[in-house]
Amino acid sequence: MARRIAFMKAINEALDQAMAKDDKVILLGEDIAGGAKVKQLEKENEDAWGGVFGVTKGLMPKYGRKRVIDTPISEMGYMGAAVGAAATGLRPVPELMFNDFIGFSLDTILAQGSKMRYMFGGKARIPMTVRTTHGAGASAAAQHSGSYYGLFGSIPGVKVVVPSNPYDAKGLLLSAIEDDNIVVFSEDKTLYGLKGEVPEDYYKVEIGKAKIKREGKDLTIVTIGKMLYVALDVADQLAKDGIETEVIDLLTVAPWDQETVIESVKKTGRLIVIDEAHPHNNTAKDIAAVVGDKAFDYLDGPIKTVCAPNTPVPFATNLEQLYLPSPKRVLETAAELIDDLKK
């Protein structure tokens, strides 16, 4: 499996393969094709954009506008339509261009899609995958840079995955689309260009399972999405001091993999969770709390989280870089734990 493709290409390929396999799969979103009813494009069967980042490029020409549906700018409308289509037998994959737009469409997930099965006494199935983007680092400022996977993850009935690399992106997306529940598939827009090995065939990565990306016995670092790379950097640096860090890529934010995390902490006795979300009521804190309950007796030091500060995302590049959890901040945090370790 030597083929290396970009994160966004892996997502495109997963969508392509899911659509090829199951004609119940349809895509909806703003400009996921682009140029609907534009004469020169209709003639050439071309999409104008293929999504604002080009992730869905080529799918409309291949599957047509009945399956790759450009919507008006009506997030509540088309996200809710996806819920309705899912409840009645299709397998829609709506795209919420930026997860920040959830303010315009939360009800469809919070009160409708996620609760239908329960409220209806088990009769409904809502096989719907919401593709969305999150993350700071693109100078997109306060309203286009948030990381709200934790907010989605707080809603019962919703699964949330956050891939960190092309391989997992493809496999998780295929799992998500096959899943009979609402799955929010949250893509870090700053990872789109990242390349990695991706098999050409249809394969799945299991939802709900974290991956140990590096083994170690002294310290566990759990990461979400691109925070993985911060942790790997930190682990390299700590290795120079003889500290062996175990790095866990969470992959699924809801329901997150308690077993893998807790087993690791039982071994290392020390935990840092890195999450670029706003610092309160987020996934990092959830993990820290569960570990502080279920693995308390194995802990050799305080449970640490490294998150964004409690501010909106600033525009200026220098501030935005400061905003994001950095190796420097994680190293400082690790130092607090490791002092202890050296004693």
Add this chain to the structure above:
Amino acid sequence: MARRIAFMKAINEALDQAMAKDDKVILLGEDIAGGAKVKQLEKENEDAWGGVFGVTKGLMPKYGRKRVIDTPISEMGYMGAAVGAAATGLRPVPELMFNDFIGFSLDTILAQGSKMRYMFGGKARIPMTVRTTHGAGASAAAQHSGSYYGLFGSIPGVKVVVPSNPYDAKGLLLSAIEDDNIVVFSEDKTLYGLKGEVPEDYYKVEIGKAKIKREGKDLTIVTIGKMLYVALDVADQLAKDGIETEVIDLLTVAPWDQETVIESVKKTGRLIVIDEAHPHNNTAKDIAAVVGDKAFDYLDGPIKTVCAPNTPVPFATNLEQLYLPSPKRVLETAAELIDDLKK
């Protein structure tokens, strides 16, 4: 101060006094008066409802429809209008009838009101208090029983208060309305009839300060809203076994009072947080995580949270009672810690 009035009356009185004091204070919401442009009511200057629970009853007759504004069923519209009115100098108090309706209006808080000041380089002030209701126990089922104060509290720039009794309700609401930021004031609808002593004068309860409702040295229980009564019940029962429980009523969910909680845990070494919100990424977990970091060395046992199960709120009364954190569940949790204590 022997006067005892109901929780809802205390809120009504706070609104009345805030409006009397500052004519920039206006109320907006669905049927907060009721009966707009109904002839027989206009003639009598009467409100039809005064809110769906009657909390704002009498305010329209007193202050008129220019200040107590019935809105169409347009949550995004009038909540956003409140943001606009606040940014331009009024002090609006919109009512979101049930906090579950945030799915129809989240943007106004998530991306607009909470971020304006920051995005605008400090130029804006958004003195707006969102009154809303939360909580299970009224057989209102999955879409009218949620507790989303933790979701609001995860947004930088938003303060969130959850009073547990008439006295704090009045004082916190007056503080909220005077505050120059968005404050979500979340009322447990099942507490509306609860009576307590409330001074007649205008007074404030400080936002950001928790209150110790019972002192103890063996175990800390932190509660939000009506979970206080669960904790007090548990404390009584534990007292019979000689266990002294410290009960802290959080009152402000964001930013919550780290000092009071941590000081208490340093003394008791044991913590249970009771929060009726959905179990993941909530305030209870946030508190547990912070304590697991900052007070780790003082802990004598695992950090516990007692929350709702990870399900929507069920309709049937028996299931709903099972859904809510109960003294029984808290006692079982306490037992885990106390076994340890007895050793």
Add this chain to the structure above:
Amino acid sequence: MEKLNKERAAWIYKKMNDIRNFENEVHEIFATGSIPGFVHLYAGEEAVAVGVCAHLTDNDYITSTHRGHGHCIAKGCDLNQMMAEIYGKETGLCKGKGGSMHIADIDKGMLGANGMVGGGFPIAIGAGLRNQYLKTKDVAVCFFGDGAANEGTFHESINMASIWKLPVVFVNENNSFGEATPQWYASGSKRIADRGPAYGIPSETVDGKDLMAVYEAAGKAIERARNGEGPTLIECLTYRNYGHFEGDEQKYKASSGDENTFAKRDCIKEFRQYAVDKKLLSAAGANKIEKSSTEDIEHAIKFAEESEVPKPETLYQDVFAD
């Protein structure tokens, strides 16, 4: 559109009576405290749900509202299970976990009452999209109130239905009030149907107390939808017999004048008269239907009362499908 025949007239008369009896009984029982939660009764508006659903099969979808019992009954949901659901019993349509505001039966094409005003619009769009995509002739009907017409979802959804020519029929139940707020205060347009042109779709206002007026307008619209001609907006002027929810003092209702005259009209009596006049029903046949309806509702109450509450472990079930 088919002309109303005897069989259908009997079906209509039965459904109208079922709704009225169901709601009147729930009204009484609620007052005794046996039914928990919020209950919004449909009595008075029967002509709308029944006039529309008379054209639908189990393959067609509807989305409903917080005031959903009438739509449920008209769409063919089981009365026993409905009543049990409202009581919160394990035999309920939703196993007691939904209640009055979330009563649903997807197998019958009933996509749920909805506690969220305006929550049904986008769901109906989704069902319409599905019907169109799968090249069925099925339609989706979206029932909504005059108050709901001021939610943004109304706008977004009707616009989408229009541009995609979806087989969706928007049926507005204009009962003059959204809770205690009159439509003439809350709406910038005099009529809800005035909004159709904003989306380039046909729209009309009909007398919603007149079963036949609703039946005919709905018939045309549903036929258009089945033929791929796109959505229609029908505004049905109606009135509810009870308050917004149980417990409402209804001070906002007029006690005389045009509003009150309208309020006093009984769509069931009017339809009986019409059907008997047109020889679609015999007086004896109508009486028989009335009696069987009363019995059915009595039976439903008995069924509900004798049913068990849900088992504790069901609290944790049906969050996720596997």
Add this chain to the structure above:
Amino acid sequence: MEKLNKERAAWIYKKMNDIRNFENEVHEIFATGSIPGFVHLYAGEEAVAVGVCAHLTDNDYITSTHRGHGHCIAKGCDLNQMMAEIYGKETGLCKGKGGSMHIADIDKGMLGANGMVGGGFPIAIGAGLRNQYLKTKDVAVCFFGDGAANEGTFHESINMASIWKLPVVFVNENNSFGEATPQWYASGSKRIADRGPAYGIPSETVDGKDLMAVYEAAGKAIERARNGEGPTLIECLTYRNYGHFEGDEQKYKASSGDENTFAKRDCIKEFRQYAVDKKLLSAAGANKIEKSSTEDIEHAIKFAEESEVPKPETLYQDVFAD
């Protein structure tokens, strides 16, 4: 409404040139990589922002969009601080923390560009409510795109403005596209102005490339608003010179035909011609304005480039007011 006089004509011509020059320069600079993030340019649509804001004072409010530079300039925001903001510098209008999509100056009545399409509608309602409540004669103008007209906030907000007779003017900038999606695909109505009657408010469509057409329509509407006669909806047909944002290939634009003919019109040249013909501007005066505009923008760039980036501690500031 005042007839256009020489002074105002000069002001208009200067603002139009400022916007065009500002945007053309940002376009160039963005290509070099000195400006980060998403940038949406207003060039081509100057007649709308300027034609409307020509009637406003600092006490009036506007809400803007992601394509906000034009509104900012027309409303009187400082060019230096604007450019510095787009560069992310501490001297920026928002101290570098907002950027192009959040540029704002409440002191000038500019309530912010808005990264959320449709985010401005309710805020304009709030400003209108404030103006009415405080019994001022001030208005609030809500600029919005053709794409934004499909958001639910459009519907909810215009309806509220109508029922409360708020002093709000809704100015639609119909540039035919929302990103890469044509209005003729996304909208169920042919014209955005077709939606006015749904709310019972006056509405009209004007040639948005014609400064005078916008000026006159806006003048009437703003006068109505100031006189307490309520809201108006004005649709201005226009076109953007650049792509949706910088980096857009614009494959969806027509390279010939009516659309292209319209696209090629230059509202600034047209206004110059008109003003000179009507002796509102002399040719020499117009040239002088053009020159001073070029200089002002050059200065703004210099100001921005020489300014410092924000200090690290500002990351944590201005989250809460105290």
